[in-house]
Amino acid sequence: MSYIPKPKVTHPRAARNALGLTSRDYEGAVSTLCAGCGHDSVTAAIVQSVFELDVEPHKLAKMSGIGCSSKTPAYFVSQSHGFNSVHGRMPSVTTGAYAANADLMYIGVSGDGDSLSIGVGQFVHAIRRNLNMCYIIENNGVYGLTKGQFSASADIGSKPKKGLPNQQEPIDPVSTAISLGASYVARSFSGDKEQLVPLIKGALLHPGFALVDVISPCVTFNDHEGSTKSYEHTRQFYHHVTDIDYIPPAKEIVAEYDKGAVMPVELHDGSRILLRKVDDRYDPTSRAAAFKYLREHFNAGEITTGLLYFDEQRKEMHELMGNVEVPFAELPLDSLRPPSGELQNILSKYR
Amino acid sequence: MKPTDTSNPDYFHKVVDCQWACPAHTDVPLYIRLIAQGKFGEAYLENRKSNVFPAILGRVCDRPCEPACRRGRVEEKPVAICRLKRVAADNRGDISEHLPKPPVAENGKKIALIGCGCASLAVANDLRPMGYSVTIFEALPATGGLMRTNIPRFRLPPEVLDEEIQTILDTGVDLKLNHPIESMKALLDSKEFDAVFVGTGAPRGKNLEIPGRYDSDRIHIGIEWLESVAFEHIETIGERVLIIGVGNTAMDCCRTSLRLGAKDVKVMARKPRGFFKASDWELEDAEEENVEILVNHSPKSFVIEDGKLTGMTFELMEYQVDDNGRIDRGTVVGETVIPCDDVILAIGQDNAFPWIERDIGIEFDQWDCPVVDEKTMMCGRDGVFFGGDAAFGPKNIIWAVAHGHEAAISIHRYCQGLDIEDRPPRGVTLSSQKMGMHEWSYSNYYEGAERRIMPHVDLKERFKNLDIEVELGFTAEQVAKEVERCLNCDIQTVFTDKLCIECDACLDVCPVDCLTITENGEEADLRTRLRAPAPNHEQALYVSGELPHTRRVMVKDEDLCVHCGLCAERCPTGAWDMQRSAIRLPYASDESESAATDTAA
Numbered sequence: 040m041s042y043i044p045k046p047k048v049t050h051p052r053a054a055r056n057a058l059g060l061t062s063r064d065y066e067g068a069v070s071t072l073c074a075g076c077g078h079d080s081v082t083a084a085i086v087q088s089v090f091e092l093d094v095e096p097h098k099l100a101k102m103s104g105i106g107c108s109s110k111t112p113a114y115f116v117s118q119s120h121g122f123n124s125v126h127g128r129m130p131s132v133t134t135g136a137y138a139a140n141a142d143l144m145y146i147g148v149s150g151d152g153d154s155l156s157i158g159v160g161q162f163v164h165a166i167r168r169n170l171n172m173c174y175i176i177e178n179n180g181v182y183g184l185t186k187g188q189f190s191a192s193a194d195i196g197s198k199p200k201k202g203l204p205n206q207q208e209p210i211d212p213v214s215t216a217i218s219l220g221a222s223y224v225a226r227s228f229s230g231d232k233e234q235l236v237p238l239i240k241g242a243l244l245h246p247g248f249a250l251v252d253v254i255s256p257c258v259t260f261n262d263h264e265g266s267t268k269s270y271e272h273t274r275q276f277y278h279h280v281t282d283i284d285y286i287p288p289a290k291e292i293v294a295e296y297d298k299g300a301v302m303p304v305e306l307h308d309g310s311r312i313l314l315r316k317v318d319d320r321y322d323p324t325s326r327a328a329a330f331k332y333l334r335e336h337f338n339a340g341e342i343t344t345g346l347l348y349f350d351e352q353r354k355e356m357h358e359l360m361g362n363v364e365v366p367f368a369e370l371p372l373d374s375l376r377p378p379s380g381e382l383q384n385i386l387s388k389y390r
Numbered sequence: 391m392k393p394t395d396t397s398n399p400d401y402f403h404k405v406v407d408c409q410w411a412c413p414a415h416t417d418v419p420l421y422i423r424l425i426a427q428g429k430f431g432e433a434y435l436e437n438r439k440s441n442v443f444p445a446i447l448g449r450v451c452d453r454p455c456e457p458a459c460r461r462g463r464v465e466e467k468p469v470a471i472c473r474l475k476r477v478a479a480d481n482r483g484d485i486s487e488h489l490p491k492p493p494v495a496e497n498g499k500k501i502a503l504i505g506c507g508c509a510s511l512a513v514a515n516d517l518r519p520m521g522y523s524v525t526i527f528e529a530l531p532a533t534g535g536l537m538r539t540n541i542p543r544f545r546l547p548p549e550v551l552d553e554e555i556q557t558i559l560d561t562g563v564d565l566k567l568n569h570p571i572e573s574m575k576a577l578l579d580s581k582e583f584d585a586v587f588v589g590t591g592a593p594r595g596k597n598l599e600i601p602g603r604y605d606s607d608r609i610h611i612g613i614e615w616l617e618s619v620a621f622e623h624i625e626t627i628g629e630r631v632l633i634i635g636v637g638n639t640a641m642d643c644c645r646t647s648l649r650l651g652a653k654d655v656k657v658m659a660r661k662p663r664g665f666f667k668a669s670d671w672e673l674e675d676a677e678e679e680n681v682e683i684l685v686n687h688s689p690k691s692f693v694i695e696d697g698k699l700t701g702m703t704f705e706l707m708e709y710q711v712d713d714n715g716r717i718d719r720g721t722v723v724g725e726t727v728i729p730c731d732d733v734i735l736a737i738g739q740d741n742a743f744p745w746i747e748r749d750i751g752i753e754f755d756q757w758d759c760p761v762v763d764e765k766t767m768m769c770g771r772d773g774v775f776f777g778g779d780a781a782f783g784p785k786n787i788i789w790a791v792a793h794g795h796e797a798a799i800s801i802h803r804y805c806q807g808l809d810i811e812d813r814p815p816r817g818v819t820l821s822s823q824k825m826g827m828h829e830w831s832y833s834n835y836y837e838g839a840e841r842r843i844m845p846h847v848d849l850k851e852r853f854k855n856l857d858i859e860v861e862l863g864f865t866a867e868q869v870a871k872e873v874e875r876c877l878n879c880d881i882q883t884v885f886t887d888k889l890c891i892e893c894d895a896c897l898d899v900c901p902v903d904c905l906t907i908t909e910n911g912e913e914a915d916l917r918t919r920l921r922a923p924a925p926n927h928e929q930a931l932y933v934s935g936e937l938p939h940t941r942r943v944m945v946k947d948e949d950l951c952v953h954c955g956l957c958a959e960r961c962p963t964g965a966w967d968m969q970r971s972a973i974r975l976p977y978a979s980d981e982s983e984s985a986a987t988d989t990a991a
Contacts, residue, residue, distance in 0.1 A: 045954075
């Protein structure tokens, strides 16, 4: 936390995107999180992602619930839409918003408490609906806002600052999401923007539910020795299996690549992501194989990161429901709401 | 790259661009902070320590600090460093008890200073309080040298000049006015002095040997003419005046002409704009007074009709500028005659030492400049020192002061029988500025305001006589804004690699993206891998040792850091800290203290 606002001065040679904006134009209010919080790095990664994707701020909706993580939408893209909902209810609110206006890009920022404890029911159903959103979990294994109790993602044996180690099974959002059929599932680390930024960009563009589980250390309550979600532990057991590169529309893929190791994936807007396998034993297109791999490496104490599961075939919510392409919010009232005569017609069918 | 050696006093000194650029290395950020705190007297004394003449320099310094100011790279205009110095001087109050005093005891050594300009006065300032007997020989009837004769009174009021010179003279300097030294040999042979310092400036204005030069008495040499005006030997000039040359002397000549009755003053430049020698601000001030600057006019001859100067013939030039910004010699594309009543030649000045015999061990180079050691300021003859314009040709006041300090150290060591090559070293002291969780001892808030504009006396008023100082000085409101524009470059970002947990907090919060954590490499390679372009090779990269977690390094491009301290505020482990770098500059007086301690020990 700082007492002075970040100076309104930009590098005179700062890069500008297609809209003529610098990354500074995508910033938000000054963060009130602890100095060194992983969440601030995730915020910076989101800023960089939307800047590089030339997102128009008014085309972005940022959604959140309650928790340290859920404060962070205040810290990026001030000029976008946003909704800070009740604890754990961000997925429902986003469902409503997306139902009404499919034209916006939705980014939900949640935490391990918000998504895996109080909101776990909401989280799983958003995946089932294949809500078209980028869902970021800033995962630090503790309830930071209430002073560091273990959360549902704490690993067995992880030590708290004071008291006994955790004994309960963790909920792994990545395996959960893959088991529920999420179509884009990634894990990354707040301390590795080179990996995180392309994953967020892919997640923002992916037409369907895209989960990015980000290990984001709590510098105040969970960054000590014995913690399995500290900066040091994460770096030490970091196991990087895939990389993705985002290729904007109309830009040729120039780099030569080995077909076995690289998978180009076309997105609906003509852009592509290049999925590169760092570990060629890993197959991110097979749920069964991904599961097996993740479990084995989890048991070995490793943190598997990268784009871990990907299914470009699944239909997102509006497609599944067969809705019109025009966002509901833009439809005239008389086509949204059947006339009263029509109601009588429908009711008469049941008589 | 190897980890940056911040214990080298030059490393952090260079980050303080203004202080590094200043020949006398005035601690600019410190005095600006003192002004911000309303401590004008302390700000004045901080200036005086290094530059001796804050009130004078606050008006007429050539300000090498300002083009160097980091603020000018972050946005367009540098901090008004020079004019803030004047603020300190104007509001200093009674500081007399802190000014140099006559020595408690004489040390028996006698020093002769030739010329009573800024260089000699700086030497006297340093040596007299140490007990040296100092005699200044001045050819003119007044002190100040060029500061009095060449800088017009509307830029530098005589009271200001007198006051700061008197401070030095009051320490008990033996001043001999109207006392030109006719023979260096005689002076040295008299063996009256233990050391001699020459601070006689570059007193000879360059001439222009073209047809008609000697056919009229209305053709003047700039610095001589200014001197005559200063001593009130000249009080009028014709209505139409041409100034030849476009350096700072030309600016003083044209503006002085306007005050002596000229109505139409043209400055004739041989080259186009961008190749003028005058400082931008002096050009601005002249043009504000409706002086016309004609470019690409090369003087050819004077037009004399019936023994009277009526105009000047110029060749019209055209130039090619190459990709590196170099200009060619130009081609003549035409000719024109511009009518005038007076012409003032302001095309430079030379050194002149007709009074120094060439066979007394003082060597002269092909330009008739003495051969002087740049470090010690001593010439080929032991015990004879040079400084100011007399040493290396025309520079400026602040260089003369810097020479004076160096010469004083040398003279002291020479007189004490010490090796003058063995100079006391510079040092640096770092001290943390952290006062609390989010509190620093300096104002780290970034003031977005643009440079304040100096208020001037109304255009109608100011020509009434030569004594009206044009610049009014900043108002209190202007001072309050301008001091906040200083980026506090002396409050350094100091990094301790072993504390870093690589959380990226500092990288994320840096407003100008000057921090990067990356694999180490050679400088040229590293520069291509930073988060923001780092094309300014004059500004260092600050490279850490290996970071504990990943063996990568922290790299900071010093170029555009605004010293806001957010990296340190956001750092959870205190790996970044904001520490003031106080550069310790050696002065002759430190030598006496250390010598005294040595003896006592």
